[in-house]
Amino acid sequence: MSDNIIFNLIDKLEAENSLSRDEWKTLIGGISVEAMEYAAKKARAVADRIYGKDIFIRGIVEFSNICSRNCYYCGLRAGNAGLERYRLSPDDILECCRSGYEYGFRTFVLQSGEDPYYDTETICSIVRRIKEEFPDCAVTLSIGEKSYEEYKAYKDAGADRYLLRHETANEAHYQKLHPENMSWKNRMRCLKDLKKLGYQTGCGIMIGSPYQTIDCLVDDMMFMQDFKPEMIGLGPFLPHSDTPFKDAPKGSYEMTLYLISLCRLMLPNVLLPATTALGTIKPDGREQGVLAGANVIMPNLSPVQVRDKYMLYDNKICTGEASGECKACIEARVKSVGYQVAITRGDHIRGEKI
Numbered sequence: 001m002s003d004n005i006i007f008n009l010i011d012k013l014e015a016e017n018s019l020s021r022d023e024w025k026t027l028i029g030g031i032s033v034e035a036m037e038y039a040a041k042k043a044r045a046v047a048d049r050i051y052g053k054d055i056f057i058r059g060i061v062e063f064s065n066i067c068s069r070n071c072y073y074c075g076l077r078a079g080n081a082g083l084e085r086y087r088l089s090p091d092d093i094l095e096c097c098r099s100g101y102e103y104g105f106r107t108f109v110l111q112s113g114e115d116p117y118y119d120t121e122t123i124c125s126i127v128r129r130i131k132e133e134f135p136d137c138a139v140t141l142s143i144g145e146k147s148y149e150e151y152k153a154y155k156d157a158g159a160d161r162y163l164l165r166h167e168t169a170n171e172a173h174y175q176k177l178h179p180e181n182m183s184w185k186n187r188m189r190c191l192k193d194l195k196k197l198g199y200q201t202g203c204g205i206m207i208g209s210p211y212q213t214i215d216c217l218v219d220d221m222m223f224m225q226d227f228k229p230e231m232i233g234l235g236p237f238l239p240h241s242d243t244p245f246k247d248a249p250k251g252s253y254e255m256t257l258y259l260i261s262l263c264r265l266m267l268p269n270v271l272l273p274a275t276t277a278l279g280t281i282k283p284d285g286r287e288q289g290v291l292a293g294a295n296v297i298m299p300n301l302s303p304v305q306v307r308d309k310y311m312l313y314d315n316k317i318c319t320g321e322a323s324g325e326c327k328a329c330i331e332a333r334v335k336s337v338g339y340q341v342a343i344t345r346g347d348h349i350r351g352e353k354i
Contacts, residue, residue, distance in 0.1 A: 003032070003034050003035065005026065006026070006027060006030040006032070006034075006035045006038075007035075007038055009026060009030075010027070010035070010038055010039050010042060010262075010265065011042075013027070013262065013265045013266060014042050014046065014265045017225075017265070017267065017268065018225050018266065019221075019225075019266075021218060021222060024218045024221050024222060025215070027262065028214055028217050028258075028262075029214050031254065031255060031258050035258065036254060036257060036258050039258060039261035039262060039265070039292075040257065040261045040291060040292045040293065042261070042265060043262075043264035043265055043292060044264075044292070044293055046264055046268050046293070047264055047268075047293050047294075047295050050268055050269055050349065051295050051349075053338065053339050053340055054295070054340060054341075054342035054344070054346075055290060055295055055296065055297060055334045055339045055341055055342065056107070056271070056295060056296045056297075056342055056344065057104075057107075057296075057297055057298070057299060057330060057341050057346075058107040058108070058109045058140065058273075058296060058297075058298040058299075058346070059096075059097070059100035059103075059105035059108050059109065059298075059299060059301035059323070060109045060298050060299070060300050060301060060302065061088070061093055061096045061097065061100075061108060061109065061110050061111065061301050061302055062111050062300070062302045062306070062307070063087070063088040063110060063111070063112050063118075063302070064086065064112035064113055064115040064117070065083065065085055065086055065112070065113055065309050065310045065311075066085050066086075066087060066112075066113050066115040066117065067112075067114050067115060068113070068114050068115070068116060069113070069114050069178075069182065070178075070179045071178050071179075072176075072177055072179070072210075072243060072245055073177055073206070073209060073210070073237065073239075073240070073243055073245050074240065074243065074312055075240035075242060075243060075311040075312050075314075076113045076310070076311075076312060077243060080242045080243070082242050083242070083309065083311070084309050086306050086309055087115065087117060088302075088303070088306070090122065090125065090126050090129065092303070093110065093126055093130075094126075094130065094133070096301045096302060096303065096323075097133070097134065097137075097301070098133075099301065099323055099324075100301040100323060101134055103323060103324055103327045104327065104343045105137075105301065105327075106134075106137045106138065106343060106344055106345045106346070107137060107138040107139075107140060107161075107345055107346060108130060108134075108137060108138070108139055108140070108301070109140040109141075109142060109163070109298060110123075110126065110127075110139065110141050110142065110143065111141075111143070111163075112142075112143050112144075113144075114143065114144040115143075118143070120150050120154075123141070123143070123153075123154055123157075124153050124154060124156075124157035125157075127139050127141075127154060127157040127158050127159050128158055131157075131158035136345070137345065138160040138161060138346075138347065139158060139159050139160055139161070140159070140160065140162065140163060141154055141159050141161070141162050141163070142163035142164070144164070145164070145186060145187060145190050146190065148193045148197075151194055151197055151199075152197055155197050155198065155199060159199070160199070160200060160345075160347075161200040161201070161230070161231065162199045162200075162201055162202065163204075163231065163233060164187070164190055164191060164194065164202065164203060165202075165204040165205065165206075165233055166187055166188070166191060166203040166204065166205065166220075167187070167205060167206065167209070168184075168205060168209070168216055168219070168220065169216075169219040169220045169222070169223035169224075170216045170219045170220075171184040171185075173209075173211055173212060173216045173219075174187070176210065177209060177210065177211070191203055191227065191229075195227070200230040200271075201229050201230055201231065202229055202230065202231030202233055202271070203223075203224065203229045203231075203232060203233070204229075204231075204232050204235075205233075205234060206236070206237040206251060206277075207234060207235065207236050207237060207251040207252060207255050207259060208236055208237040208250065208255065208256075209237040209251065210237070210245050210248045212237075217255075217259070221259075221263075221266070224263065224267070225267075228267060229267070230269075230270065230271060230348035230350070231271040231272070231273075231296075231348070232263050232267070232270055232271075232272055233275060234256055234259055234272075234273075235251075235256060235275035235276075235277030235278055236251030236252060236253055236255075236277055236278065237250065237251035237313075238250055238251070238277055238281065238312075238313035238314065238315075239313060239314065240311065240312065240313045240314050241314050250281060251281075253278070253281050253282055253285065256281075256289075257278075257288055257289065257292040260272060260289055260292040260294055261293045263293070264293030264294075265293075269348060269350065270348070271295065271296050271346070271348050272293060272294045272295055272296060273289075273294055273296040273298055274286040274287075274288075274289025274290050274294035274296070275289070275298070276316065276317060277313065279317050279318075280313070280315060280317045284333075286330075286333060287333050287334070287337045290334065290339055291337055296346065297330050297334070297341075299318070299323070299327055299329075299330050300318055300319075300321075300323065301323050304319075304320065304321070304322060307319040307320070308320075327341075
């Protein structure tokens with residue numbers, strides 16, 4: 001396929017922020033080194049124009065690896081009997097945030113498996129305590145599928161953002177990744193509820209997940225083009241040795257970088273992480289993610305003694321570093337490609353605070 005066709009589609013995406021289904025299929029199917037470089041150059045210029053040279057950091061607190069779900073790709077799945085499980089107490093979570101605040105974090109991401117131990121009031125109490133102690137900070141939740149009423153309660157308690165990867169916008173593909181008791185329609189309902197409630201809402205996909213096709217990726221881009229999330233999490237699929245997909249190949253590093261660039265051009269203001277999975281698949285993956293258009297990195301604030309128990313996939317990086325070391329490492333990595341860590345909440349520019 002002619003590079004000029006692909007370059008013209010990248011230019012159109014930059015100018016109009018949307019493409020037709022056929023155009024998306026051509027663009028994604030036309031990935032090449034030249035297309036990646038062209039898209040990354042355009043995407044980085046867009047990100048620089050809107051957010052400057054600032055890269056936002058979020059401190060993740062992985063507070064429970066207990067999960068009631070049995071997703072086929074995830075190391076935390078309920079059926080993984082070989083995993084040593086843990087829960088952090090509300091006081092433990094607050095202590096992680098205190099440490100993070102001292103290091104300069106102004107967003108805390110509370111992430112866990114879908115653990116029913118943390119009921120609505122417990123989550124709301126944790127959120128309120130964080131917001132009372134750190135009123136200049138944002139709280140992001142990433143705790144799975146909940147009811148509208150639960151999402152509303154978290155929002156009323158002070159939660160600012162919610163991350164819920166849609167995993168795939170293709171219903172048939174979704175069912176190949178999840179057991180029968182999980183529903184693509186419910187996942188979509190959750191995302192719509194979050195938007196309706198005023199969260200800065202994040203969705204996203206694993207690039208190269210089992211059974212994923214170019215048509216699946218086109219479905220994803222069409223969905224995100226319409227949904228307009230404030231955050232998008234894109235990372236390569238990485239297998240876990242205690243899951244049904246243990247022998248599946250890793251997702252494409254190159255396609256991940258390419259889609260990061262295309263997402264930046266599609267949604268110029270989006271908050272776009274260079275994920276830990278990118279840094280796991282390639283040592284400089286997060287730096288290359290920044291150069292491709294990402295503007296968020298999410299270091300770990302969890303206690304070191306539990307980090308190697310929160311294994312969504314094998315060989316996850318940064319499980320042995322103290323939080324301060326982790327932040328210093330990220331600062332050095334970001335600086336090496338010409339950017340700087342910003343001590344700020346780092347809201348989506350249409351959020352209430354910038």
